[in-house]
Amino acid sequence: KKIIELKNVYKDYQQAGTLQTVLHDITLDILVGEFVAIVGPSGNGKSTLLNLLTGIDHPTRGEVIVDGVRLQKMSGEKLTSWRGGHVGIVFQFFQLLPALTLLQNVILPMDFHAALPKRQRKQRAMQLLERVGLAEEAERLPSQVSGGQQQRAAIARALANDPALIVADEPTGNLDAATAASVFELFAHLRDQGKTLVMVTHNEALAEAATRKLEIRSGRIHADDSRLSAH
Numbered sequence: 001k002k003i004i005e006l007k008n009v010y011k012d013y014q015q016a017g018t019l020q021t022v023l024h025d026i027t028l029d030i031l032v033g034e035f036v037a038i039v040g041p042s043g044n045g046k047s048t049l050l051n052l053l054t055g056i057d058h059p060t061r062g063e064v065i066v067d068g069v070r071l072q073k074m075s076g077e078k079l080t081s082w083r084g085g086h087v088g089i090v091f092q093f094f095q096l097l098p099a100l101t102l103l104q105n106v107i108l109p110m111d112f113h114a115a116l117p118k119r120q121r122k123q124r125a126m127q128l129l130e131r132v133g134l135a136e137e138a139e140r141l142p143s144q145v146s147g148g149q150q151q152r153a154a155i156a157r158a159l160a161n162d163p164a165l166i167v168a169d170e171p172t173g174n175l176d177a178a179t180a181a182s183v184f185e186l187f188a189h190l191r192d193q194g195k196t197l198v199m200v201t202h203n204e205a206l207a208e209a210a211t212r213k214l215e216i217r218s219g220r221i222h223a224d225d226s227r228l229s230a231h
């Protein structure tokens with residue numbers, strides 16, 4: 001079953017007065033349960049590709065369909081609300097809201113989405129924080145915990161609405177090796193649960209844990225290597 005379909009996708013950016021084609025004719029299916037590592041040199045279109053998958057950005061040409069939804073057809077609040085329920089996003093420098101505790105940060109997406117009754121949201125947020133090893137830090141502010149702990153809180157937040165798809169851009173990029181390893185374990189666990197994961201990473205262990213490696217060079221799919229079958 002396909003969760004992501006890209007059909008002849010192009011993305012142009014206006015840069016210093018000239019139009020630059022950052023993604024060239026990308027056609028790609030991702031199946032439910034795949035863990036796709038997107039690799040390749042920097043400046044080659046990897047983040048742009050992720051932004052198209054989440055609807056943060058739209059293609060210049062072509063179609064992006066996620067979970068049966070054509071993202072270009074949606075905009076504004078509708079798209080934001082769709083994303084909140086369907087996609088968990090983790091960035092390298094993910095900004096947790098600084099005035100909220102880790103617990104409040106994890107509850108927030110559930111308040112926007114409102115799929116769970118209010119009293120169950122806190123309980124779920126606590127479970128997620130436990131899961132990422134942050135039960136003790138739940139009442140702390142982001143500034144009171146380490147970068148790795150913030151990143152793990154950001155992952156817990158991305159999982160709050162139990163998204164079918166988790167998209168991450170260099171999720172271990174600013175972490176030391178030990179913390180990166182614990183984040184890696186979390187993603188491997190999510191993979192084993194059958195979640196669909198798409199992530200840009202330079203971390204070799206993380207790329208090795210993927211079921212599929214997609215190499216992007218000069219805005220094109222340079223290599224597409226599926227090593228394990230998806231669910």
Ligand code: ADP
Pocket residue numbers: 013014015022040041042043044045046047048049
């Ligand atoms: P990667 O993730 O592989 O490092 P990116 O997708 O971030 O590459 O960037 C690919 C190219 O697109 C770069 O030349 C970058 O400068 C350009 N680019 C990315 N986002 C924008 C934007 N919003 N406006 C203009 N140019 C952009």
Ligand code: ADP
Pocket residue numbers: 127128131132156159186187189190193
């Ligand atoms: P176990 O590894 O103990 O079998 P499960 O995989 O059954 O745990 O997950 C228990 C709960 O924790 C579920 O509600 C699940 O959504 C949540 N969960 C599982 N993995 C993670 C994770 N990596 N991060 C956050 N929550 C998770």
